[in-house]
Amino acid sequence: MKDEELKRMQEVEMKDTLIFQGKVVGLHEYDVRLPNGNTAKREVVRHCQGATILALNDKGECLLEHQFRFAYNEVLLELPAGKCEEGEDPLVAAQRELEEETGYKAGKIVKLGEFYPSCGYTDENIHLFLATDLTLGEMHLDADENLNVEWVKLDDVLTMIREDKIKDGKTIAAIFDYLLRHSDFNIKEKTL
Amino acid sequence: MKDEELKRMQEVEMKDTLIFQGKVVGLHEYDVRLPNGNTAKREVVRHCQGATILALNDKGECLLEHQFRFAYNEVLLELPAGKCEEGEDPLVAAQRELEEETGYKAGKIVKLGEFYPSCGYTDENIHLFLATDLTLGEMHLDADENLNVEWVKLDDVLTMIREDKIKDGKTIAAIFDYLLRHSDFNIKEKTL
Structure with a gap:
């Protein structure tokens, strides 16, 4: 059920652009494919645990x-x-x-x-x-x-x-x- | 009391470098002066409310x-x-x-x-x-x-x-x- 929901809603990564890697954060911009077939940009701050x-x-x-x-x-x-x-x-x-x-x-x-x-x-x-x-x-x-x-x-x-x-x-x-x-x-x- | 504490602990901005302005986040790197006189870098994600x-x-x-x-x-x-x-x-x-x-x-x-x-x-x-x-x-x-x-x-x-x-x-x-x-x-x- 949870897996099915994930599959139905998941956005798929098409391209990963690293904008900046600092000491604390890494900033990425992704191109993703939405479940409806359209594309979108996602800005993501990568941070350690x-x-x-x-x-x-x-x-x-x-x-x-x-x-x-x-x-x-x-x-x-x-x-x-x-x-x-x-x-x-x-x-x-x-x-x-x-x-x-x-x-x-x-x-x-x-x-x-x-x-x-x-x-x-x-x-x-x-x-x-x-x-x-x-x-x-x-x-x-x-x-x-x-x-x-x-x-x-x-x-x-x-x-x-x-x-x-x-x-x-x-x-x-x-x-x-x-x-x-x-x-x-x-x-x-x-x-x- | 709170103001005194802020004054004692505050880091003062010396330089603001905008790394990236996206649609969702803005990433800045600051040079700051610490209360002990030393300097440090601060990476800050600016985001709307x-x-x-x-x-x-x-x-x-x-x-x-x-x-x-x-x-x-x-x-x-x-x-x-x-x-x-x-x-x-x-x-x-x-x-x-x-x-x-x-x-x-x-x-x-x-x-x-x-x-x-x-x-x-x-x-x-x-x-x-x-x-x-x-x-x-x-x-x-x-x-x-x-x-x-x-x-x-x-x-x-x-x-x-x-x-x-x-x-x-x-x-x-x-x-x-x-x-x-x-x-x-x-x-x-x-x-x-």
């Missing part, structure tokens, strides 16, 4: 980073995260990035799920992890990284998402996945 | 689309969504896209929040809306759009997010924002 870590302590607090993001010219609140190196297992990347960015080692780390940030033009896949049994070591930031880390109560994180103080996609997806998988949560609809 | 619509009926079902996404070579399950035209109010874009893609007009539409898909390299901002009081009109798809629409119970959508059958960022963010704003939801932590 990523890992995001919800690191929770036994007080119900998680590690949040304040990080300046040039694309928005804003300091954003985000969970620790980073890019997977070529061929690196996302779980290993998650452990490495957590330690580099926050100094914490995870005694236990489990996968929560995956997240596609913006499916219209990028192929990025971000793997979401839950890290617990944390012990403090040392931070090792990349030369051009500049961030502050703090513990924030999960309840306060939910308030910050509701009030748009947290807008970062991977952070929202990881917290939601955690709630859906590791908590009993009841929805009672209010009058709209 | 977007609107995503959680359209709910009075049976607790929402409209989901099956859409082929070339970047992933997969059919994804997503809420209706689209790009804001130049200068267009995101709320107007949301009403327009809902009607074009699904045929439904919203009697009532309210903003849920905003979502930054992937803050490391894109400036895209997706506005999230809740649409209710729906009446059926006619679909008007763009020439290269090909999608199937169905009603799915919100409970089933949550299961699909938990089971990674829905991975699309804007869809996850809109549903979570809806739950945080318009439902009473209780979290009881399970043993991890």
Whole structure:
């Protein structure tokens, strides 16, 4: 059924033009054939996989980073995260990035799920992890990284998402996945 | 406090090189000065704003689309969504896209929040809306759009997010924002 749907809706690559290969993104323009026989152009940003870590302590607090993001010219609140190196297992990347960015080692780390940030033009896949049994070591930031880390109560994180103080996609997806998988949560609809 | 933090962490643009301006994305490479005085390169995908619509009926079902996404070579399950035209109010874009893609007009539409898909390299901002009081009109798809629409119970959508059958960022963010704003939801932590 899923395969049939894919076959019915699939766009077929006819030509791949590499516009730019940077350190972070590769930009391609594709000519594709649509299911109705027409052709179209697709602009695609190729990006490596990523890992995001919800690191929770036994007080119900998680590690949040304040990080300046040039694309928005804003300091954003985000969970620790980073890019997977070529061929690196996302779980290993998650452990490495957590330690580099926050100094914490995870005694236990489990996968929560995956997240596609913006499916219209990028192929990025971000793997979401839950890290617990944390012990403090040392931070090792990349030369051009500049961030502050703090513990924030999960309840306060939910308030910050509701009030748009947290807008970062991977952070929202990881917290939601955690709630859906590791908590009993009841929805009672209010009058709209 | 927030302004001070921004000033302390801000990276200052020194040079903006436009690599490519496509129909969907513009790719820039910036030279920036870091707070410590060093310089670095930043690759940024400039993208217009977007609107995503959680359209709910009075049976607790929402409209989901099956859409082929070339970047992933997969059919994804997503809420209706689209790009804001130049200068267009995101709320107007949301009403327009809902009607074009699904045929439904919203009697009532309210903003849920905003979502930054992937803050490391894109400036895209997706506005999230809740649409209710729906009446059926006619679909008007763009020439290269090909999608199937169905009603799915919100409970089933949550299961699909938990089971990674829905991975699309804007869809996850809109549903979570809806739950945080318009439902009473209780979290009881399970043993991890």
